[in-house]
Amino acid sequence: VPDKFAALGLTYDDVLLLPGHSDLAPSDIDTRSRLTREITLNVPLVSAAMDTVTESRMAIAMAREGGLGVLHRNLSIQDQAYQVDLVKRTQTGIISNPVTIGPDATLEELDRLCGEYRVSGLPVVDTDNRLLGIITNRDLRFTPVAEWSSLKVDEVMTPMPLITGPVGISREEATLLLRKHKRERLPLVDDQGRLAGLITVKDFVKGEQFPHASYDADGRLLVGAAIGYFGDAWLRATTLVEAGADVLVADTAHGNVRLLLDMVRRLKTDPGTRHVQVIGGNVATREGAQAFVDAGADAVKVGVGPGSICTTRVVTGVGVPQVTAVYEASLATRPAGIPLIADGGMKHSGEIAKALVAGADTVMLGSLLAGCDESPGDLVFVNGKQYKSYRGMGSLAAMSSRGKKSYSKDRYFQAEVASDDKIVPEGIEGQVAYRGPLAAVAHQLIGGLNQSMFYVGARTVAELQDKGRFVRITSASLTESHPHGVQMTVEAPNYTGR
Numbered sequence: 001v002p003d004k005f006a007a008l009g010l011t012y013d014d015v016l017l018l019p020g021h022s023d024l025a026p027s028d029i030d031t032r033s034r035l036t037r038e039i040t041l042n043v044p045l046v047s048a049a050m051d052t053v054t055e056s057r058m059a060i061a062m063a064r065e066g067g068l069g070v071l072h073r074n075l076s077i078q079d080q081a082y083q084v085d086l087v088k089r090t091q092t093g094i095i096s097n098p099v100t101i102g103p104d105a106t107l108e109e110l111d112r113l114c115g116e117y118r119v120s121g122l123p124v125v126d127t128d129n130r131l132l133g134i135i136t137n138r139d140l141r142f143t144p145v146a147e148w149s150s151l152k153v154d155e156v157m158t159p160m161p162l163i164t165g166p167v168g169i170s171r172e173e174a175t176l177l178l179r180k181h182k183r184e185r186l187p188l189v190d191d192q193g194r195l196a197g198l199i200t201v202k203d204f205v206k207g208e209q210f211p212h213a214s215y216d217a218d219g220r221l222l223v224g225a226a227i228g229y230f231g232d233a234w235l236r237a238t239t240l241v242e243a244g245a246d247v248l249v250a251d252t253a254h255g256n257v258r259l260l261l262d263m264v265r266r267l268k269t270d271p272g273t274r275h276v277q278v279i280g281g282n283v284a285t286r287e288g289a290q291a292f293v294d295a296g297a298d299a300v301k302v303g304v305g306p307g308s309i310c311t312t313r314v315v316t317g318v319g320v321p322q323v324t325a326v327y328e329a330s331l332a333t334r335p336a337g338i339p340l341i342a343d344g345g346m347k348h349s350g351e352i353a354k355a356l357v358a359g360a361d362t363v364m365l366g367s368l369l370a371g372c373d374e375s376p377g378d379l380v381f382v383n384g385k386q387y388k389s390y391r392g393m394g395s396l397a398a399m400s401s402r403g404k405k406s407y408s409k410d411r412y413f414q415a416e417v418a419s420d421d422k423i424v425p426e427g428i429e430g431q432v433a434y435r436g437p438l439a440a441v442a443h444q445l446i447g448g449l450n451q452s453m454f455y456v457g458a459r460t461v462a463e464l465q466d467k468g469r470f471v472r473i474t475s476a477s478l479t480e481s482h483p484h485g486v487q488m489t490v491e492a493p494n495y496t497g498r
């Protein structure tokens with residue numbers, strides 16, 4: 001049968017980008033790119049929805065760097081929604097529904113709430129939400145911890161009248177008020193004296209510290225959250241939307257399945273959810289991408305088997321080399337004007353530009369980010385070197401009930417597998433070198449992309465996609481690409497080996 005074999009599949013190590021004429025200064029380069037139909041990111045990086053990569057800390061850090069974090073779904077609906085809430089409450093221009101405390105709460109309860117939300121003080125309100133005062137670190141400083149269980153908030157708070165602002169106050173007016181009165185917090189109140197918002201100096205400063213951050217229309221950080229298609233998936237999706245998720249990401253190893261396509265279609269038509277951006281995935285062919293385009297997805301995610309921890313291709317014999325997969329899928333997404341996300345298989349910064357030239361608009365990273373401070377899990381020492389654990393969501397550990405309940409087995413179509421010894425894993429458990437804070441890692445990744453764009457002679461991502469051309473290489477060339485014939489004595493911040 002002549003069409004039994006598709007064309008030769010290529011992956012990142014099979015190609016290089018051709019250098020082009022460049023008439024650019026580094027400051028001309030603009031890495032903005034579309035994540036979905038309606039969201040554009042300043043940097044085209046997304047962190048993987050994996051339980052060793054993205055929880056709220058990573059999502060906050062990713063959004064601050066100008067990318068996006070996708071919260072994993074291997075936890076209860078409530079816990080995942082809570083993670084969304086943590087991100088949405090961080091570094092906001094104006095907090096429209098601040099966490100509050102009642103006057104009769106004890107200082108012990110106050111301390112617990114402050115720890116939970118990582119804040120240093122709270123507005124105090126009555127049951128009618130009328131502002132009674134404010135309580136902060138400063139009020140606690142001279143109360144002995146031993147008394148915290150009996151002391152009530154209203155015994156130590158700073159009571160009204162406080163410096164407050166009206167609802168709808170501008171950023172400039174708020175800054176003036178805070179400065180004039182040397183305050184760190186400005187509660188906003190309506191005509192009836194009810195608390196309607198809160199502005200903190202800390203958030204304003206953070207805004208200046210992270211000039212490229214990804215914001216929603218209200219100045220809150222953007223966040224994505226993974227969803228499935230099985231069991232209580234609809235409840236999970238709607239709960240995440242209520243919690244404020246900006247993007248829902250269909251998180252499956254094989255997206256071209258009816259239940260999931262129906263889910264995307266329903267999310268994009270239901271009046272309660274259709275305002276949220278929905279990403280469909282994963283696919284690795286033109287036909288698969290077309291299915292999500294037709295279902296109304298706002299972006300399509302591509303990658304079957306390229307992941308560093310993934311064994312799908314060996315266990316099932318199914319997959320498409322990633323550069324070919326991205327290119328093929330883009331033949332469906334491009335004409336429809338829908339962005340594409342290249343998910344998995346990236347080992348170095350150079351692969352980001354390769355993915356964009358192949359047809360992607362953003363990339364999703366797992367192993368490159370799992371070693372960051374902000375990823376879940378503790379540092380482990382092995383022979384004096386520091387590592388962090390990293391595991392596939394299809395690994396036995398992530399799918400079995402060992403430790404705690406697994407919520408995401410349906411990612412690998414094993415939701416109904418009753419006992420652990422019947423699970424067929426498609427991923428492994430491992431560790432990656434510790435890499436320090438995300439800011440430093442992201443700097444190297446974006447720095448590498450900037451250099452790629454300079455070499456190709458592309459000012460914008462659109463120009464890179466348009467002008468970029470590949471040369472296919474041999475395994476001898478790959479050897480030439482990497483350091484060779486030299487023993488590396490110092491580790492580079494952006495190169496750890498093949």
Ligand code: RVP
Pocket residue numbers: 048049050282303306307308309310311312343344345346364365366367368391392393394395426427428
């Ligand atoms: P990588 O960046 O190469 O580490 O790949 C990360 C991607 O691998 C994820 O975004 C996901 O699509 C995929 N993945 C996650 N778990 C597994 C698995 O267990 N097979 N694969």
